[in-house]
Amino acid sequence: MRGWWRVRRRLQGAGAPTVDARPPGLSFGAWERLASDVLVVCHPDWRGVRVAAYAHREPVVEVADAGRWAADLAAQVEQAGVRTVVAHGYPPGTDRLLRELARRGVRGLVVLHSSMAQHGGEAGEAAVADAVATLARDRVVERIGFVKQGLAEAFAELGYPASWVPNRAPRLPAVERLDLGRDRFHVGVFAEPFWRKNVVTQLAAVALLDGRARAHVLHRPEVGYLRALDVAEHGEVAWERFVQLQASVDLNLYVTLSECYPLSPIESYLCDVPCLTSRASSVFRDDPALWAVTTVETPDDPQAIADGARRLLEGRDEAVRRARSWIARWDELAGERWRDFTRG
Numbered sequence: 202m203r204g205w206w207r208v209r210r211r212l213q214g215a216g217a218p219t220v221d222a223r224p225p226g227l228s229f230g231a232w233e234r235l236a237s238d239v240l241v242v243c244h245p246d247w248r249g250v251r252v253a254a255y256a257h258r259e260p261v262v263e264v265a266d267a268g269r270w271a272a273d274l275a276a277q278v279e280q281a282g283v284r285t286v287v288a289h290g291y292p293p294g295t296d297r298l299l300r301e302l303a304r305r306g307v308r309g310l311v312v313l314h315s316s317m318a319q320h321g322g323e324a325g326e327a328a329v330a331d332a333v334a335t336l337a338r339d340r341v342v343e344r345i346g347f348v349k350q351g352l353a354e355a356f357a358e359l360g361y362p363a364s365w366v367p368n369r370a371p372r373l374p375a376v377e378r379l380d381l382g383r384d385r386f387h388v389g390v391f392a393e394p395f396w397r398k399n400v401v402t403q404l405a406a407v408a409l410l411d412g413r414a415r416a417h418v419l420h421r422p423e424v425g426y427l428r429a430l431d432v433a434e435h436g437e438v439a440w441e442r443f444v445q446l447q448a449s450v451d452l453n454l455y456v457t458l459s460e461c462y463p464l465s466p467i468e469s470y471l472c473d474v475p476c477l478t479s480r481a482s483s484v485f486r487d488d489p490a491l492w493a494v495t496t497v498e499t500p501d502d503p504q505a506i507a508d509g510a511r512r513l514l515e516g517r518d519e520a521v522r523r524a525r526s527w528i529a530r531w532d533e534l535a536g537e538r539w540r541d542f543t544r545g
Contacts, residue, residue: 221265221293225274228261232277235260238284239543242267242274243292248440250290250314252464253348256369257539259287268294275301283307285543287346290314291329296336303341310543311336312346312366317355318397318459337361346542349461350483364542367483368462370532373471374441379449385415385431387450388510389469391443394422397459399479399500404430406454406506417450419443448472452510456500457481466495470524475517477510491523 226245229235243254245263254261264270271294278286285308288295299309311333319326336342338361346366347353356363381387388407392398400422407416408430415431419438435446447453453469453476460481467484469476478484479500485491494516497509513520 222269223265225270226263228255228263232281235281235283238282239287240278240281240283240285241287241289242295242298243289247290247292248443249464252371252440253314253368253462254289256371256464258369259543264292266294267292268297270294271297271301274298275305275307278302278307279305285310287312287543291333296332296341299336299341309336309342310344310346311342312348313352314348314461316349316459316461317352322396334361344542344545347461364538366538366542367531367535368464368467369535369539370467370471370528371464373444373468376445376448376472379445381415381417381433381449384413386411386413387415387417387452389417389447389450389453389474391417391419391447391453391465392455392457394418394420397457399456399458401427402501402503403454403456403506404432405503406456406510409503409507410510417446444468444472447476448474450474452477452514454506454510455479456497456506456509458500467528470521470528473521475513475520475524477506477513485524485527488523488527491520491527494520495524 237260239259241254241257241259241261243251243261243263245251245265275298286302287310288299289312291311291313302309313330313333315326315330320330333342333345337345344362344364345356346364348366348368350365353363353365388410390400390403392400394400401424404416404427407414415433417433417435419435421432421434447469453474455463455465455476456479458481460479462482463478463484466476466478478496480496480498485495494513497506499505
């Protein structure tokens with residue numbers, strides 16, 4: 202599976218986007234089997250968004266180019282009696298699909314997985330947010346959902362119909378842990394190496410952790426001075442393999458600079474592996490003791506990350522237990538927020 206960051210970079214880069222003619226994939230097999238008045242649409246290659254979309258336990262249509270299939274999809278949706286379509290992550294051509302649905306009287310909702318830091322730093326993300334805001338102004342989109350806490354209030358103040366819609370906990374497959382070797386202390390840094398994921402800083406923290414430490418990454422950043430670090434590069438893998446890798450290390454790091462509602466720390470704790478993260482999202486925030494031990498205040502400081510990792514490992518069992526309890530409680534909250542968003 203391609204990383205969503207690579208797909209978005211291709212779609213939002215200079216020149217015409219590459220045509221992706223793959224037909225829509227249906228989680229429910231065939232339209233005649235659909236038995237729900239809510240339908241979710243997501244991109245098949247945007248892994249985090251796709252996992253979040255399925256976690257809401259609704260039927261899903263995966264489509265790489267929603268505009269190419271807009272007329273056919275809208276007709277199928279209308280015929281199936283669907284009342285509400287939620288676009289998760291706004292695949293290319295979603296505007297055409299939503300306008301087709303609105304013409305047929307089907308409610309259109311959008312859930313955005315970006316932050317205002319991204320809107321200020323990435324032209325493509327800003328363009329998506331502006332496009333969705335325009336659809337809301339034109340009454341094509343009934344409500345905009347934001348995964349990141351705090352954005353909905355700001356957008357509402359600016360005059361847009363907005364709701365906070367946090368991610369639900371994904372249902373993990375059965376995981377058989379890999380034997381990575383007992384002669385090393387294994388640390389997962391399974392974020393893609395672009396600016397807000399902060400991978401270089403986290404790899405430097407691994408160097409400070411333990412002389413036996415081996416970092417495991419999807420893609421090794423092109424930074425020469427890190428060549429001295431023991432790094433295992435796994436490449437782009439299917440989500441099931443990604444979860445297996447997270448479950449097989451001794452510690453995961455996900456200390457990012459800007460985040461919305463990251464699922465990697467959630468997946469890690471559901472696999473009973475501690476994960477150190479940043480304070481850029483609402484994950485664990487309302488449990489002060491858990492927040493203190495699982496997060497880092499200064500994410501751009503490798504020494505702070507290494508110190509935080511040591512503290513977390515000292516209280517590993519209690520942190521995992523408490524995190525799993527928090528995840529269960531917040532999954533119920535997220536389910537309620539989703540029902541209010543889609544059925545309201």
